[in-house]
Amino acid sequence: GENVEQHPSTLSVQEGDSAVIKCTYSDSASNYFPWYKQELGKRPQLIIDIRSNVGEKKDQRIAVTLNKTAKHFSLHITETQPEDSAVYFCAATPTGGGTSYGKLTFGQGTILTVHP
Amino acid sequence: GAGVSQTPSNKVTEKGKYVELRCDPISGHTALYWYRQSLGQGPEFLIYFQGTGAADDSGLPNDRFFAVRPEGSVSTLKIQRTERGDSAMYLCASSLQGAYNEQFFGPGTRLTVL
Numbered sequence: 493g494e495n496v497e498q499h500p501s502t503l504s505v506q507e508g509d510s511a512v513i514k515c516t517y518s519d520s521a522s523n524y525f526p527w528y529k530q531e532l533g534k535r536p537q538l539i540i541d542i543r544s545n546v547g548e549k550k551d552q553r554i555a556v557t558l559n560k561t562a563k564h565f566s567l568h569i570t571e572t573q574p575e576d577s578a579v580y581f582c583a584a585t586p587t588g589g590g591t592s593y594g595k596l597t598f599g600q601g602t603i604l605t606v607h608p
Numbered sequence: 609g610a611g612v613s614q615t616p617s618n619k620v621t622e623k624g625k626y627v628e629l630r631c632d633p634i635s636g637h638t639a640l641y642w643y644r645q646s647l648g649q650g651p652e653f654l655i656y657f658q659g660t661g662a663a664d665d666s667g668l669p670n671d672r673f674f675a676v677r678p679e680g681s682v683s684t685l686k687i688q689r690t691e692r693g694d695s696a697m698y699l700c701a702s703s704l705q706g707a708y709n710e711q712f713f714g715p716g717t718r719l720t721v722l
Contacts, residue, residue: 498650524708535612535699535713536651543708581650587707593639594707595664598650 494519496584498599506607511569513602515582523587525558525565531578572606579603612714614700620720621690629685629717633702640683641711642675645697657683690721
C-alpha cells in the first residue's frame with residue numbers, strides 16, 4: 493500500500509517568512525495530492541490540491557509543487573501570518589488501476605508556528 | 609449549507625463495552641469515508657462507502673469494527689468489546705463520487721476507553 497512521509501514534524505518561522513513542508517510517497521499509482529490544515533481542536537480542511545498532470549499550482553500565498561519522477565511534493569507558504577499556525581497534513585491517493593475513489597494516505601503532520 | 613456532522617462529539621466508555629459513532633454527510637455526497645486519528649498523527653483510513661455498500665473496508669483494524677450506511681446517507685461506525693487502544697479521534701468525511709473530489713471532514717468523535 494501507499495506510504496507517505498512528511499518533514500519536518502515541527503516548523504517555527506517569523507511572521508512574513510516563507511514556510512516549506514515536504515512529503516514523499518511510495519505508490520507510483522498515486523495521482524492526487526491534497527493538503528489539509530487542521531487547527532487545534534478542529535476538523536481538517538483542504539487548502540490546496542494537485543493532480544499528477546500538473547507540476548505546480550498556486551492559490552494566493554500558497555503553492556504546491558509535484559515531482560512525480562522523484563515521488564515528492566511540497567507545500568510552500570509565503571508571507572506567513574500568525575493565523576497560518578496549525579498542523580498541516582499532506583496526503584496521496586491512487587487513482588489508476590480502476591480506483592475511482594479517494595482512499596487518502598496521510599503524512600504524519602507538520603506543526604507550523606508563526607511568531608508575530 | 610450544513611457540513612458533515614458527527615455525534616457524539618465525545619464518548620467515554622469502559623473497556624469491553626460496545627459503542628456506536630454516527631456520521632451525517634453533506635446532502636448529495638455519495639462517497640463517505642471513516643478515518644481514525646491518534647494524537648500527533650495523520651488520519652488513517654478505515655472504510656469507504658459508495659452509496660449503501662462498503663466498497664473498501666481494508667483499513668478496519670479487526671473484526672470488532674463494523675460500519676453501515678443502510679440508506680446511503682447516515683453512517684454508523686460500530687465497535688464491539690472496546691479496548692484502550694481504540695481510544696482516538698474518529699473522523700468522517702464525505703465527497704462527491706470520484707477520487708479528485710474534495711473530502712469534507714466532520715468535527716470528529718473523540719473516543720476514550722477507560
